[in-house]
Amino acid sequence: MTEQEARRQRRARFEGLAHVVTEPLHRYLLRRTAPDMVEDVLSETMLVLWRRIDHVPGLRNGSLPDRDEVLPWCYGVARGCLANARRADGRRLRLVERLMSVQQAPVSQAPVPVVTDHSELHAALAALGELDREVIRLWAWEELAPRQIAEATGLTANAVSVRLHRAKKKIAERLQSARKNAEHAGHKMSEGRSGQ
Helix, strand or coil, rough: CCHHHHHHHHHHHHHHHHHHHHHHHHHHHHHHCHHHHHHHHHHHHHHHHHHEEEHCCCCCCCCCCCHHHHHHHHHHHHHHHHHHHHHHHHHHHHHHHHHHHCCCCCCCCCCCCCCCCCCHHHHHCCCCCCCHHHHHHHHHCCCHHHHHHHHHCCCHHHHHHHHHHHHHHHHHHHHHHHHHHHHHHCCCCCCCCCCC
């Protein structure tokens, strides 16, 4: 095989992969970061996929890849790219804060997030550890099976199953507690009757 043919095959494999994973990766990133970061992180993810095209599990020459085989690995790549972007963003913010403190200008605070209709669910998710939140999000939002979540996170399938079970139980308990508290809030106890 000539070098030109090898490049052509590599490009065809990448185009097939991109056709299958770009939209799910975009949705994955939209759920995890600010909208203005999504395109940059997606571009970085696709660049990493191009560079590591020979390492993508389930990717074969000549046919579109099976989404279920390639997507968990690609989620893992996107997760790493997002972590890198957040670290870089944090470094930029710290630099800006240092520069502003040198100039003795007041540092503006980050905007407060808007509370949505699902505030109890978001609070329950926030109470989980970062890895447990990611396992829940991959299961609920990306509809991955435990073995696929394991591939995306680097955990074993058994560890994912245990984490998923415990995290769902914690969320259910917090939501039930929030509902009970909401029922009792504003509930006026009857003062009873006097027997006289």
